[in-house]
Amino acid sequence: MQKILYGIDSSEYRHQADIAAQNLVEKAVPLAKIGEALEEFEHKYQDEIIFRGSHVKLNHHNAPEVMAIWDKAMEIMDTYADVEIFSHRNYSYRMSVGGIKKPFISIPDTIIRNFSETQWLFLFGQMLTMINGRMLKLFAIARNFEKFMSLFPVIGDALKAPLGQWRRKSQLTIDRGGLLCCQDYDCAMRYLTILSGISPSSVSSVDLSARMQQLVDAQSESKETAVAIGHFNQTLFSSRSAWSNERFIELYNWHESGEYAKIIRKHT
Amino acid sequence: MKVISPESYLFPGDEEAMEAINKIPQLSKVLAFISKNSIEKFYSIIFSSSYIKLTSANAPKLYHFYEEAAEAFGLDQLPEIYLRRGYQYKTDVVGIDNPMILINTSVLEDIPEEMLRVFLASDIAGIKAGHNKMNFIRLLCDNFADSLPIPKQVLTVPLLMWSKQKYYSYDRARMMYSHDKDMVLRLIGYGEAPPDIMERVTPDERIQQGMEFLEIDGVQSIAKSILTMSEAKPWNSMRVIEFNNWIESGMYKIGLEERI
Numbered sequence A: 001m002q003k004i005l006y007g008i009d010s011s012e013y014r015h016q017a018d019i020a021a022q023n024l025v026e027k028a029v030p031l032a033k034i035g036e037a038l039e040e041f042e043h044k045y046q047d048e049i050i051f052r053g054s055h056v057k058l059n060h061h062n063a064p065e066v067m068a069i070w071d072k073a074m075e076i077m078d079t080y081a082d083v084e085i086f087s088h089r090n091y092s093y094r095m096s097v098g099g100i101k102k103p104f105i106s107i108p109d110t111i112i113r114n115f116s117e118t119q120w121l122f123l124f125g126q127m128l129t130m131i132n133g134r135m136l137k138l139f140a141i142a143r144n145f146e147k148f149m150s151l152f153p154v155i156g157d158a159l160k161a162p163l164g165q166w167r168r169k170s171q172l173t174i175d176r177g178g179l180l181c182c183q184d185y186d187c188a189m190r191y192l193t194i195l196s197g198i199s200p201s202s203v204s205s206v207d208l209s210a211r212m213q214q215l216v217d218a219q220s221e222s223k224e225t226a227v228a229i230g231h232f233n234q235t236l237f238s239s240r241s242a243w244s245n246e247r248f249i250e251l252y253n254w255h256e257s258g259e260y261a262k263i264i265r266k267h268t
Numbered sequence B: 001m002k003v004i005s006p007e008s009y010l011f012p013g014d015e016e017a018m019e020a021i022n023k024i025p026q027l028s029k030v031l032a033f034i035s036k037n038s039i040e041k042f043y044s045i046i047f048s049s050s051y052i053k054l055t056s057a058n059a060p061k062l063y064h065f066y067e068e069a070a071e072a073f074g075l076d077q078l079p080e081i082y083l084r085r086g087y088q089y090k091t092d093v094v095g096i097d098n099p100m101i102l103i104n105t106s107v108l109e110d111i112p113e114e115m116l117r118v119f120l121a122s123d124i125a126g127i128k129a130g131h132n133k134m135n136f137i138r139l140l141c142d143n144f145a146d147s148l149p150i151p152k153q154v155l156t157v158p159l160l161m162w163s164k165q166k167y168y169s170y171d172r173a174r175m176m177y178s179h180d181k182d183m184v185l186r187l188i189g190y191g192e193a194p195p196d197i198m199e200r201v202t203p204d205e206r207i208q209q210g211m212e213f214l215e216i217d218g219v220q221s222i223a224k225s226i227l228t229m230s231e232a233k234p235w236n237s238m239r240v241i242e243f244n245n246w247i248e249s250g251m252y253k254i255g256l257e258e259r260i
Helices: A016-027 A029-054 A064-076 A109-114 A117-132 A136-149 A155-182 A185-195 A208-220 A225-238 A244-256 A259-267 B012-023 B027-036 B039-050 B060-073 B105-110 B113-129 B131-147 B153-178 B181-187 B195-200 B203-214 B219-230 B236-248 B251-259
Strands: A056-058 A084-088 A096-098 A104-108 B052-054 B080-084 B091-094 B100-104
Touching: A016 A029, A016 A136, A016 A155, A029 A084, A029 A096, A029 A104, A029 A136, A029 B203, A029 B219, A029 B236, A056 B195, A056 B203, A064 A084, A064 A117, A084 A109, A096 A117, A104 A109, A117 A136, A117 A155, A117 A185, A136 A155, A155 A185, A155 A244, A155 A259, A185 A208, A185 A244, A208 A244, A244 A259, B012 B027, B012 B131, B012 B153, B027 B039, B027 B131, B039 B080, B039 B091, B039 B100, B060 B080, B060 B113, B060 B153, B080 B105, B091 B113, B091 B131, B100 B105, B105 B113, B113 B131, B113 B153, B113 B181, B131 B153, B153 B181, B153 B219, B153 B236, B153 B251, B181 B203, B181 B236, B203 B236, B236 B251
Parallel strands: A084 A104, B080 B100
Antiparallel strands: A056 A084, A096 A104, B052 B080, B091 B100
8 A cells, every 4th residue: 555655756756867857957947947838838739739629538437547547646646636538549658648738638549448546657657857957948948959969970970879868767756756756666667667668567567676687688798899788879879768777777776775665654 | 321422521622622623634544444453463462462351251340340341331332441450440451443441440449339430431431432543632732732834732632731631521421321410520530539438528629729729819820830731630629620510511411301
């Protein structure tokens, strides 16, 4: 049974690199305003049209179970977010959120069909972290800056690198928010394992310790130079998301460091 | 009862497009000839090599649904039916004189039987109305219009518009076939949420969401128009509103009376 985390704020569990980026943007007020404007622009002139046009809006009447879990997630994270929630047909296990004034959450139907309440809480914890952690404007800045920088080869890539780095680290913050909401370490690690490719129906049979050992061995294995360069290049310049395995290790490390337990104790 | 005539379910824009095509002398024969000697041969090899052919022996219920629909819409020859692995709830129809229907597995796995017979009926309604000709013209334009001495958009834009309008016709055809407004509304965008949620979404909620979509105005409506133009399918919200308007206008009842 999850405990309510009274007074918790996302700044307490943000990844270091994420904190630095957030502080930079919030101090540079025009940049923060640009980020908000970009996010609202994309939300209003694209997402809202698509969601209202084709997705199914969920409410307490047609999706009472989903809405009850959302209400529970807000209660656990001691927060409130005025959102609209939509479902759409997609074979993905990732939720998405957009918009600042009135965020929309989009849920693939495959999550509704396959996920347990605890897995839902993990995902909703991620969404609440993005909304209340004021992360969406940073994502908007990063996304649009990357598009702009793509016009300038080489130097554009060099400038995109720190943004890509931040985007990957911000996902680690979001994962921490997910864990704090579901308060089930096993569930969180198994969700990250689903992202690596195994189906929800089979993930319970995965030996997480063996998986962890596999990842540690892979990391410590010496790579051929070409492979190492390729991996570095992919990570820094091409990958917008943290590797699923990287997220698995990072959440493990954060949990093992005692930070997770410390936050739970502090707020309960 | 008489067969369901295309005039009773074709959306006006769809009907006008079909009439325009049918008025061009010999075009239907030329298209049928090219289709028979190109894509029908091509897809026949692909389908028979890669997908499962459904027959009255191995899929009796499904086959019977198509037989029932063919009788209701007055289609003399039943198309060949194939099954492929696919997540989206859709079917595709190719070929003009010898059409072939390709069904995604999710359609059979997830759509309840009573809704499945209505869902599949629109394939037959489309074939009867001659949609295959338009689909083939669209295929030709998408691939060869660049080589014409006119801007490609002169042809592709109206065809894209027709491609959306045919879904309004499908919804009307399903209503003429099933006489069940709630079921037809649930079939619009079926799968965007799991079945238990779709069962609980009331017609009023669908219409309300459609109205919210229609009410997008001002500068946002420009973005809506741009996004709409680039999509091959209409928004589900637009389908709900169009369908509801058609019922409210009384045209469904007139079509039904003419059939009796």
